[in-house]
Amino acid sequence: MATTEQLSARIESTLGRALSRAGQPGAPPQLAEAMRYAVFPGGARIRPNLCLAVAASCGDDQPRLANSAAAAIELLHCASLVHDDLPCFDDAPIRRGKPSVHRAYGEPLAVLAGDALIVLAFETLSSALLDAPARAAHLLRITAGSVGMPFGIVAGQAWESETDAILADYQRAKTGSLFAAATEAGAVAAGGDSTLWRIVGERLGEAYQVADDIQDVVGDAAKMGKPTGVDATYARPNAVAQHGLDGATRHLKQLVCDAVESVPPCAGQAMLQQMILKESKRFAPPPTPKRAGQSAASIA
């Protein structure tokens, strides 16, 4: 079974090649730089790691396809961060501990960098299409569905503009969808059954969102590399506001448990369950508000 370091190396090199192609000689240099700035250095790369770990667990017989899916999912995640940080949304001054893309390169290039990263994601995903066309078609459907309308992250972000958003629907679209795509895509790339794996990503995505909501209330902005208190500022749905801190923390633990238990029988089952537990500790909040920030990490 591949080690975490080997999976990371595959992700970084696939991302690196994609960004190099996008920024080749003849490209507008500032936009090329802004795109690279949005992708490197990365956060925890949770989604692409999850994707490749699932692919490894399913036999990983088409590694180029798995790499392209993992990289595409990370590029779409980075694109969503760039656009979510824009002045018309969060107007976030920092991201991953450095100025957000629009603060560093201006708003026009931030809009374009997000657009170009979305396009690059689909270009990357299509690059290994002919290795296994039926799987690639499925991957394109899963990935587009997880980011677009009606139930992807763009839809999730749009629920913030609606007056009667339901917390669960909102979170499922905004965060859960890309996690679900990560596990589904990992399985499909390796010829596995996506329906068995979707639930693992869904639970993890929900857990991640609840952890993010908790950090937004009790976390330390400096350690997280992004602002806190944003949900309250924008009166947005937040698990702590809805269930209280204890309720949200209990819910988070239950979701991680559910994710671990839902890993289907496969060669890498134990490895994957361990990885989920380890990753979840990186984004799990401290037990009490008094210790806020102590175990927080840069989690985007």
Add this chain to the structure above:
Amino acid sequence: MATTEQLSARIESTLGRALSRAGQPGAPPQLAEAMRYAVFPGGARIRPNLCLAVAASCGDDQPRLANSAAAAIELLHCASLVHDDLPCFDDAPIRRGKPSVHRAYGEPLAVLAGDALIVLAFETLSSALLDAPARAAHLLRITAGSVGMPFGIVAGQAWESETDAILADYQRAKTGSLFAAATEAGAVAAGGDSTLWRIVGERLGEAYQVADDIQDVVGDAAKMGKPTGVDATYARPNAVAQHGLDGATRHLKQLVCDAVESVPPCAGQAMLQQMILKESKRFAPPPTPKRAGQSAASIA
């Protein structure tokens, strides 16, 4: 050979199905509405018509693939209009004779509508992938290349943020690339040779951009359904500013001639040449500034 009306019907119905899927029950209703607003009613649909006309000329033996390519190109075009109109770019109050998307739905939903339309374009393009995987892979490469980095419309828009943009490079990326993709994609969808067809789209795209530059200087905003004088306001490259009105007009005529002459021998050669001449009259400017606006049409 298919009539123009038949080609239009195929485009509108493919677009309609794509938008219905995006806005199905459970989708955030305002974003679904904003996306539909950006796509319907359309402008002249020049690019998808060109794509299907080329496919028809090449035998059109995979019509679902041709339809998906034509619709994807139009969705990408609409997405680029929505984002180009944003306050951080043109801040255009009107488009196609009605309020621009951000004026009608607000800036957050305009950003998201553009994003969702890009995703929908790739989803639509992938929908007929298994009909002919090798052609689909080529179509995805062409389409992503025409809209993304380093040479697509996003790159073209980014050249506006650079201090030393070259007019020809800028226009080739900003407008030419999607026209070139339209003719290339039409050929590839029908099993034709894309390299023979690229030049037709390139010349037409350049002609269209020069016509747009002329209209920006001498056109009538009401008849065009969008503001004029924008290039001067933003000190942007413009063919009239560079070559004078007479020079730009001569250049435009030459480009249309070149496009007509570059149509390769095929069953529909005469039909396609006629269509190009007819379309070019719709966006050709009047012969003198005094008659400005008289032959202008809503051309986006």
